[in-house]
Amino acid sequence: MAGSSSSSTKVSLKLLIDVKSKKVLFAEASKEFVDFLFHILSLPVGTVIKLLRKNSMVGSLGNLYDSIENLSSTYMQPNQSKDVVLNPKIANYGAHVPLLSLNADDSMNRKFYRCASSHVYVADDPTALCPQCKYQMNTGLTYVAGESAAKEAAEGGGFVKGVVTYMVMDDLVVKPMSTISSITMLNKFNVKEVGGLEEKVVSLEMKEGLMLLKASLQCKNVLTSGFVEAFAMVIPAQLTSEAVNQLREGIDLLLGKWTALQMAIHNEWGGRDTRQKVQQLTVEIHQWLIRPSEALYIDELENLLDDFMLSLNTEIDDGSIEEIANELMIMHKECLEGKFALIEQLRQSIPTSNHHIQVVNGGVDDSDSTSSSGDESMEIADS
Numbered sequence: 001m002a003g004s005s006s007s008s009t010k011v012s013l014k015l016l017i018d019v020k021s022k023k024v025l026f027a028e029a030s031k032e033f034v035d036f037l038f039h040i041l042s043l044p045v046g047t048v049i050k051l052l053r054k055n056s057m058v059g060s061l062g063n064l065y066d067s068i069e070n071l072s073s074t075y076m077q078p079n080q081s082k083d084v085v086l087n088p089k090i091a092n093y094g095a096h097v098p099l100l101s102l103n104a105d106d107s108m109n110r111k112f113y114r115c116a117s118s119h120v121y122v123a124d125d126p127t128a129l130c131p132q133c134k135y136q137m138n139t140g141l142t143y144v145a146g147e148s149a150a151k152e153a154a155e156g157g158g159f160v161k162g163v164v165t166y167m168v169m170d171d172l173v174v175k176p177m178s179t180i181s182s183i184t185m186l187n188k189f190n191v192k193e194v195g196g197l198e199e200k201v202v203s204l205e206m207k208e209g210l211m212l213l214k215a216s217l218q219c220k221n222v223l224t225s226g227f228v229e230a231f232a233m234v235i236p237a238q239l240t241s242e243a244v245n246q247l248r249e250g251i252d253l254l255l256g257k258w259t260a261l262q263m264a265i266h267n268e269w270g271g272r273d274t275r276q277k278v279q280q281l282t283v284e285i286h287q288w289l290i291r292p293s294e295a296l297y298i299d300e301l302e303n304l305l306d307d308f309m310l311s312l313n314t315e316i317d318d319g320s321i322e323e324i325a326n327e328l329m330i331m332h333k334e335c336l337e338g339k340f341a342l343i344e345q346l347r348q349s350i351p352t353s354n355h356h357i358q359v360v361n362g363g364v365d366d367s368d369s370t371s372s373s374g375d376e377s378m379e380i381a382d383s
């Protein structure tokens with residue numbers, strides 16, 4: 001992962017996860033990620049709140065921000081604008097951070113002005129008057145980078161050099177990586193079996209960057225909590241037996257709502273025993289979700305569903321696999337917390353079918369549903 005170029009806006013990161021202790025031990029990161037982290041420190045607090053507000057902030061600064069936003073301008077001093085606090089301008093020209101460019105917005109850049117006679121004064125407000133000629137200082141100035149900045153740009157911009165891989169700890173301690181230090185790290189974390197560790201390469205975009213920014217203000221295990229949220233990654237804890245049962249029911253309910261699957265059952269696209277196959281799938285998903293000692297990744301679940309549907313000769317291309325997988329992950333996460341809102345919601349809802357499915361439909365019309373029994377609702381709306 002070392003020495004990657006800075007041309008892409010996506011930045012990938014290799015996480016080392018201890019599945020037993022349910023933690024991200026550390027991340028192997030390229031220059032771009034470290035630049036992003038360092039860049040956070042140069043952001044004004046007002047900008048941070050503005051970025052995070054939609055994701056709801058912990059603490060009270062969000063309220064402060066709202067108050068200023070809602071306050072009528074008539075209460076403000078004539079020489080102050082609410083914008084100064086709500087949209088602070090950043091004066092950090094030198095370090096160009098390509099990653100996630102939180103300040104890509106040009107309005108965040110501070111501008112400077114002088115008078116038309118080029119006197120030696122500079123202002124950041126084009127209505128200011130030059131102390132010497134008393135004319136308005138409304139001629140915009142252009143920032144020119146010095147030699148050192150040009151040299152820096154040639155080396156990829158940002159804050160740190162790209163020649164090495166960096167090690168970022170869960171609590172955001174950053175240092176250059178070496179093989180010796182990673183062995184020392186494993187000892188420090190008291191990792192006894194390397195088999196209990198998993199490597200996962202994740203990539204970051206704006207959304208994940210914001211999750212990490214948020215986590216960095218709230219806790220000491222930033223990578224663990226930031227990525228768990230960002231990637232629907234669940235590092236299992238113990239499920240209560242009630243949760244295990246609820247989860248089982250939830251899977252049934254959710255699959256019952258999955259139009260494509262219900263059509264496959266109804267039309268026996270996987271053969272006469274399609275229904276049994278689906279029951280087995282339910283068991284498989286349940287076991288996959290409740291396995292105690294491995295981290296769960298949504299992409300694995302998607303593959304499981306995709307493979308199963310293919311085994312029923314059904315190719316799905318409507319995004320419903322991703323939807324179902326996502327709901328299963330949410331359901332599982334809620335079960336870990338002893339909450340069952342999604343399952344309850346499924347219980348209340350009537351099976352609907354507004355999915356657009358691209359399957360080759362063999363016009364099968366079988367006489368009523370044969371394998372009756374149970375309280376399974378098998379409603380398939382014709383489209």
Ligand SMILES: [Zn+2]
Pocket residue numbers: 115116117118119130131132133134135
């Ligand atoms: Zn002047």
